[in-house]
Amino acid sequence: MSTRKHTALPKAEILIEALPWLTRHNGRVVVIKFGGNAMVDEELKAAFAQDVVFLRQAGLKPVVVHGGGPQISAALDRHGIVSEFKAGLRVTTEEAMDVVRMVLAGQVQRELVGLLNQHGPLAVGLTGEDGNTITAVKHLPEIDGELVDIGRVGEITAIDTGVIEALLADGRIPVVSSIARGADDGHIYNVNADTAAAALAAALGAETLMVLTDVEGLYEDWPHSDEVISRLTAGQLERLLPELSSGMVPKMQGCLHAVRNGVTTARVIDGRVQHSILLEIFTDEGIGTMVVPDASEGESS
Numbered sequence: 001m002s003t004r005k006h007t008a009l010p011k012a013e014i015l016i017e018a019l020p021w022l023t024r025h026n027g028r029v030v031v032i033k034f035g036g037n038a039m040v041d042e043e044l045k046a047a048f049a050q051d052v053v054f055l056r057q058a059g060l061k062p063v064v065v066h067g068g069g070p071q072i073s074a075a076l077d078r079h080g081i082v083s084e085f086k087a088g089l090r091v092t093t094e095e096a097m098d099v100v101r102m103v104l105a106g107q108v109q110r111e112l113v114g115l116l117n118q119h120g121p122l123a124v125g126l127t128g129e130d131g132n133t134i135t136a137v138k139h140l141p142e143i144d145g146e147l148v149d150i151g152r153v154g155e156i157t158a159i160d161t162g163v164i165e166a167l168l169a170d171g172r173i174p175v176v177s178s179i180a181r182g183a184d185d186g187h188i189y190n191v192n193a194d195t196a197a198a199a200l201a202a203a204l205g206a207e208t209l210m211v212l213t214d215v216e217g218l219y220e221d222w223p224h225s226d227e228v229i230s231r232l233t234a235g236q237l238e239r240l241l242p243e244l245s246s247g248m249v250p251k252m253q254g255c256l257h258a259v260r261n262g263v264t265t266a267r268v269i270d271g272r273v274q275h276s277i278l279l280e281i282f283t284d285e286g287i288g289t290m291v292v293p294d295a296s297e298g299e300s301s
Contacts, residue, residue: 025281027060029061029168029204030281031065032063032197032209032277033194033251033254034212034271036212037214039070043274045111049115049118052064056173064174064176065176065197065200066175072104087141089141092151092152092153097152097189100190101188105125108177113125122173125175126163129179131160133161133176134156134179134180134181135159136183137157137189152187153190154180154182159203161203161204178190178193179191194253198266201258202257206263207264208265208267209254210269210280211268212269213248213251213271215248215270217230218252218289230290231289231290232291233292234291254266259293265290265291265292266291267290
């Protein structure tokens, strides 16, 4: 009997450590950007689905936003369409947009909804087109001082949270593909999923934005050091932005937008670590980089 008690004790301690965070996050919206390795590795995908369902069963309201870079590139290859990038963004012709939409809404989202629904009738898939959840205009990036047309790539102009809030009120887990409806031309646009997740987090008044990446977090002095910055304010992040690698820029800009627009914390976490979402939300250590608003007084995790 005493041995059995002893072996079970660590489990009880883990649950007790989670209690303050369970209490703090209860009933709050958490927006999670699903991407990177977690999206293509079968074990990581399954662990991600478990984490999201755990959050839902623990009284939080998770919303999942996803892109699908690797899957889109593979599908474009199969269709004989060349993938081209300008200013870090995929050039999206009309023909390519049809493939992007098919992959995001018909493949990546379906698979994720299926994984989540192995645990119960919880997940519902939608794209930014549904209920005009995400509206955008054509994005023209500036390259060498000139505005360049890169096709059906959108810049978000408005978020309508009605459909997502209805799903959350019904106890569902919305899974949102980062596609937007054109604000002024009736077209469909491909929008950056990091940007979409941040805009949704702000519009929903989320407690937390979590962005899964393929790195441990934001590095102190990359490539000279692999020391991760565990916590920084919006102002500190803004000063760092010009020095960041191009892949991290939309993620960190998203975090900055979120905390400047009412989201309590934004975090970049390592999606290559199984159950990284639970580790970040429910433990004292946390495992990524957390961004907090400038006026933040108290510690928060």
